[in-house]
Amino acid sequence: MNLWESFDKNEISIFIMMAAAYTAFFLLSKKFSRPVTLLFLLWGYTIGVVFDFTIGGGVIDFYKLNDTQNYKLFDFLYYSLFAPATFFFVYVYELLQIKKSFIWYIIGWALLGTGMQWPFSWLGIIDFQNGYQPVYSFPVFLTTLTVTGFYYERVRSTFEVPLPRKNMDHK
Structure with a gap:
């Protein structure tokens, strides 16, 4: 596995996004218990990679990451952003x-995820092919985010989540 073919704006962009995302994560991660935090880091990485490998590789092959069809170090760094x-x-x-506005919350995040594909394309991180358009990812985001929301509710009912809830009695 080569590290990269050329070091240009897509690799630099991934570094910047990773620095920003993981800095924010480390500042906020103490709000959840360690098991919940680790569970959702693993969940995000896994669900993102599964859908990305399904749509972006294999038989369907609607896009390539970074510079080539082959996986490079920066492809895995990109996946770590999930x-x-x-x-x-x-x-x-x-x-x-979020309770009553769950549907709007999911739609908002799905629009954000879909919208992020345009700058990722401009930066050379994602190169769409075979007629694929970023808007086609909207149902994928709807699906993954809905499952994630339901999964979080299940996890929250099992683990104690330390953020205050409006309907809880404060002692």
């Missing part, structure tokens, strides 16, 4: 105490 993104999704979900 982990804090999922953590932020869960963190804001809990912070805003």
Whole structure:
């Protein structure tokens, strides 16, 4: 495995995004218990990679990451951004105490995820091919975020989540 073919704006952009995402993560990660934090980092990485390998590789092959069809170091660094993104999704979900507006919350994040594909394309991180358009990812984001939201509710009912909830009695 080569580290990279050329070191240009896509690799620099990934470094900058990783620095920003993981700095914010480390500042916010103490709000959840360690098991919940690790669970959603792993969940985000896994669900992102599974869908990315399904759509972006294999038989379907709708896009390539970075410079080539082959996997390079920066492809895996790009995948590592899925982990804090999922953590932020869960963190804001809990912070805003999303219940009745769950559908709008999911739609908002799906629009954000879909919208981020245009700058990723401009930066050379994602190169769409075979007629694929970023808007086609919207249903994928809807699916993954909905499952993540339901999964978080299941986890929250099992683990104690330390952020305050409006309907809890404060002692």
